[in-house]
Amino acid sequence: MISMTVISFTDTDESANNAEQDSSEGAGIVPPGETGIEEGKVAPDxxxxxxxxxxxxxxxxxxxxxxxxxxxxxxxxxKEEMPEMQAFYEDYGDQVEVVAVNLTGNDSSIEDVREYIDQNGYTYPVPLDKDSEIQDQYSIYNIPTTYFIGTDGKVQEPPKLGPMDYDYMVDMMEKLT
Structure with a gap:
């Protein structure tokens, strides 16, 4: 037990040293511990x-x-919420970014995704999580799941599990700063 604690302190010091080196290489790097999917943390890039x-x-x-x-x-x-998202995007897309990350690693194919989006006339951005890396990064176990991120890049509300409707999106947009 004591050796695990010592190793833990060693790893933490090494991470801190690497963070200091990284921050000297460029601006915009988020210090360790400030990134995460919890409220108040910078959403993982x-x-x-x-x-x-x-x-x-x-x-x-x-x-x-x-x-x-x-x-x-x-x-x-x-599928239930996507028409609501499209209507919201058309009305408020100038005030808030609507991003629909497709869990492509769990979908049948990119062509099926493209066909579905095109057939339904959805025009918001659809990033493709081909390797399920973003799904893992954001701990997505149920879909749909939605995160609300403020202008500072921080998660500002708990994630919404399940479908959203238009009014819910309006309420959430108004809460974001």
Whole structure:
């Protein structure tokens, strides 16, 4: 037990030293312990390709309110909320970023995702989590799951499990700072 404690202190010191080195290499690096999926923590950054072929980085949305939804094309409750998300996006897309992260690693194929999005006329960004890395990073066990991120990049509300409706999204947008 004592040796585990010593190892833990050693690992913590090493991480802190690496963080100091990293922070001297560039701006915008978040110190260890300040990133996480809990309220008040900076939402973990990620970079993936979108369904349209663009590169998506969560950190590029700093300064904007973000509603980030996780879904799959086979998910009934996800399909239930997507028309509501589209209506909300059309009405409030200039005030808040609506991002629908597709759990592509759990979906049938990218073409099925594309067909579903196109057939239904959804126009919000759809980042593709092909390797389930974002799903793991955000501890997504049930879908749909939605995170609410403020202009400072921090998670500002507990995640919503289950489908959202238009009014809920309006209420959440108004709470975000």
């Amino acid at each position: 990620f970079e993936v390709e979108t369904l349209s072929g663009d590169t998506f980085r969560l950190s590029d949305l700093r300064g904007r309110k973000v509603i980030m939804n996780f879904w799959a094309s086979w998910c009934g409750p996800c």
